Amino acid sequence: MTPSPTNTLPTAPNAPHGVTGDAADDGTDGLRHAIGRLRTARRRRLGFVLGTCVAALAVLGTLGLMLGDSTIAPGNALLAAFGAGDGGDLFIVQQLRLPRVVAAIVVGAMFGLAGALFQSTLRNPLASPDILGIAAGASLGAVSGLLTFGLAGVAVAASAFGGGLAVALAIWFFAWRRGLHSIRFVLVGVGFAYLCQAFMTWLLARADEREAASALLWTVGSVADVRGDDLGILAGGALVLMAGGAAVARTQRPLALGDDNARALGVHVDAARVGTLLLAVGLVALATSFAGPVAFVALVAPAIARRLLSDGSPALVASTAVGALLVLAADLIGNHQVFGVAAPVGIVTGLVGAPYLLWLLATNERKERP
Amino acid sequence: MLTSPSVAPAREVTRTPDRARRRTLVLLGLVAALAATVLASLALGVRDIDPAVVWDALTGWATGAPLPDDQDHRVVVEQRLPRTVVGMAAGAALALAGTLVQGVTRNPIADPGLLGLNAGASLAIVISSVILGVSSPLGFIWFAFAGAAAAALLVFSIGAGRPVRLALVGATVTALLTPLITITLIQSSTAFNLYRTWAVGSLAGVRSAALADLWPFLVAGAVLTAAMAHRMNMLALGDDVATALGQRVGTTRVLSGIAIVMLSGTATALVGPIALIGLAVPHAARRLVGTDYRWITAVAFLLGPVVLLVADVVGRVVMPHSELEAGVVAAAIGAPVLIAVARSRSLAGV
Numbered sequence: 001m002t003p004s005p006t007n008t009l010p011t012a013p014n015a016p017h018g019v020t021g022d023a024a025d026d027g028t029d030g031l032r033h034a035i036g037r038l039r040t041a042r043r044r045r046l047g048f049v050l051g052t053c054v055a056a057l058a059v060l061g062t063l064g065l066m067l068g069d070s071t072i073a074p075g076n077a078l079l080a081a082f083g084a085g086d087g088g089d090l091f092i093v094q095q096l097r098l099p100r101v102v103a104a105i106v107v108g109a110m111f112g113l114a115g116a117l118f119q120s121t122l123r124n125p126l127a128s129p130d131i132l133g134i135a136a137g138a139s140l141g142a143v144s145g146l147l148t149f150g151l152a153g154v155a156v157a158a159s160a161f162g163g164g165l166a167v168a169l170a171i172w173f174f175a176w177r178r179g180l181h182s183i184r185f186v187l188v189g190v191g192f193a194y195l196c197q198a199f200m201t202w203l204l205a206r207a208d209e210r211e212a213a214s215a216l217l218w219t220v221g222s223v224a225d226v227r228g229d230d231l232g233i234l235a236g237g238a239l240v241l242m243a244g245g246a247a248v249a250r251t252q253r254p255l256a257l258g259d260d261n262a263r264a265l266g267v268h269v270d271a272a273r274v275g276t277l278l279l280a281v282g283l284v285a286l287a288t289s290f291a292g293p294v295a296f297v298a299l300v301a302p303a304i305a306r307r308l309l310s311d312g313s314p315a316l317v318a319s320t321a322v323g324a325l326l327v328l329a330a331d332l333i334g335n336h337q338v339f340g341v342a343a344p345v346g347i348v349t350g351l352v353g354a355p356y357l358l359w360l361l362a363t364n365e366r367k368e369r370p
Numbered sequence: 371m372l373t374s375p376s377v378a379p380a381r382e383v384t385r386t387p388d389r390a391r392r393r394t395l396v397l398l399g400l401v402a403a404l405a406a407t408v409l410a411s412l413a414l415g416v417r418d419i420d421p422a423v424v425w426d427a428l429t430g431w432a433t434g435a436p437l438p439d440d441q442d443h444r445v446v447v448e449q450r451l452p453r454t455v456v457g458m459a460a461g462a463a464l465a466l467a468g469t470l471v472q473g474v475t476r477n478p479i480a481d482p483g484l485l486g487l488n489a490g491a492s493l494a495i496v497i498s499s500v501i502l503g504v505s506s507p508l509g510f511i512w513f514a515f516a517g518a519a520a521a522a523l524l525v526f527s528i529g530a531g532r533p534v535r536l537a538l539v540g541a542t543v544t545a546l547l548t549p550l551i552t553i554t555l556i557q558s559s560t561a562f563n564l565y566r567t568w569a570v571g572s573l574a575g576v577r578s579a580a581l582a583d584l585w586p587f588l589v590a591g592a593v594l595t596a597a598m599a600h601r602m603n604m605l606a607l608g609d610d611v612a613t614a615l616g617q618r619v620g621t622t623r624v625l626s627g628i629a630i631v632m633l634s635g636t637a638t639a640l641v642g643p644i645a646l647i648g649l650a651v652p653h654a655a656r657r658l659v660g661t662d663y664r665w666i667t668a669v670a671f672l673l674g675p676v677v678l679l680v681a682d683v684v685g686r687v688v689m690p691h692s693e694l695e696a697g698v699v700a701a702a703i704g705a706p707v708l709i710a711v712a713r714s715r716s717l718a719g720v
Contacts, residue, residue: 130545131538131541174709174712175712175713184712187708188709188712188713190537190708191705191709192705194483194645194646194701194705194708195702195705197701198571198697198698198700199701201569201570201571201697202570202694202695202697202698204566204570205566205567205695206692209559209562212562212566213559213562216552216555217552217556219552295545295549296545346549347549347552350545350546350548351546351549351550354543354545354546355546357542358528358539358542358543361528361529361535361538362528
């Protein structure tokens, strides 16, 4: 199977160039030495990127705790977040602002990691739950739960989870034909996205006006109302799935080299792909079930992370950090009416993410044209 | 693959009698199917009406006789006839637009909905109704055209040349415009109520007055499509060959673009953003009559109305009291076609 033309994951070629130059001069020892230096440089770069992300998360998170109807000084806000400080601040921070900040970080991290897993295992930088129809399936699950069965709270989340998972399995079933070809997977996903969209519009059209409006808002994606037990379930699930992500991370780099090469390196390609996709679907479905399909984070975060590292790796950890940063920043922007209206986080990420994807598509085309 | 007479006369001669007979049969069969569908659309629904009564009502209406005080006659003439006529017009428009898009982009995965044209028209209509307070179809139509044309320009300029990329750009543009539509709708509950009944793609309650206003655009689009059919055949051989055969490829693209925007913009303004009919019908047509676009266009012109009316009738019969709108049934018919195309072997090289 030849790698798809849309495969533009930055691969190793830029690295070995420098290495071969050294090797010609110094022989095997030189080569080993050069690889060692390269590894150190990469590790340093990864450390720098992750450190910057964490620092930015801390700054934005503190801002999120400080800002609102009543502004709280940074010191007091942090004290209140850890359970100290005076009563009024404590209530505002603990009950209102901290859950929102934590939810934004957790949801963003989940979408970021899921996107990185999808893109590396399907070897397609465009594979994202938004385009694959998994987000649409989760939305359909939630909207039908809200409107048809009158569910609320965790039951809506469960319904969304079921919807996303069902669509993912259906895509799988129909895209499987002697292996999982990535373009086929994407196209079948686009088909399901339209199907789910049509049924969702149908449900919205016959619901009571107020319920329909709240369901419509749900389909945009928001982290404003994830708190208490919901937040606990979300964070717990996220931890379990991320541990799974760490377990499959080892297979992602060989997979990026193509199925045949990965097989030659001893990776069981189909099993690795199935496991990775299940994890990614689980992450997307869980995050979507509580926060709604926050648009394009899963697509954009890995692309940014790969560009920051530019070492040809799938950038799983960096994507997680960048995703968290993106959602936290977008929620701050949307919540504090930077555009003049208080917008749910999904609208902000959609307005930023979609043009970025268009730009990605436009520049990729230019590169491929002879 | 393509055997238009000027390209492969020898093969064409040996296969002509057989193929011509088959194509004629297909066309005759489609005319019969269309007649049957129209009859079903007039006769079936919450109240099933005897075909003979339908015929009486139609002939009575056609001769201009005053409407008798009979419930069945009223239902046929006042409710189902406009609905059927609008369905035929919109179905033909969607199918022809899909055929043109697929021909001009040489792309099996193209359809006005898939390429974001419907989303462009939707956003323009929503903005015009929320911000400018436009409410008549003739007022909508220019916004629908402008929105569809803007989306088409954006999508074609980025995605031209690579089928999968074109579909992805279309999906992205739809994903970009949907939050904009949502945030516009949040501001106005009247617009939201109008929008959600329209966006589902229904033939029920469609204003036949709208068709009276908009039919010139449909006719112009259909005529332009028929005129483009032969050029599509040459274009299928590649831009270079088409140029060598004396065609101005740029002119073909521009004229086709105008026809696509007119047809899909009008259909969207009439019945809402119905996706995937424009995708499914040309594929079925290709299966039936081969790769000659003159025949594909003719078949699509007849098959489009059949599919949309069948979707409408199925929606009426399956859920008699709340109705499954045609747009939903059409998506349920179109999605399997997209999946089948994605599974077909020819896509492996895309």
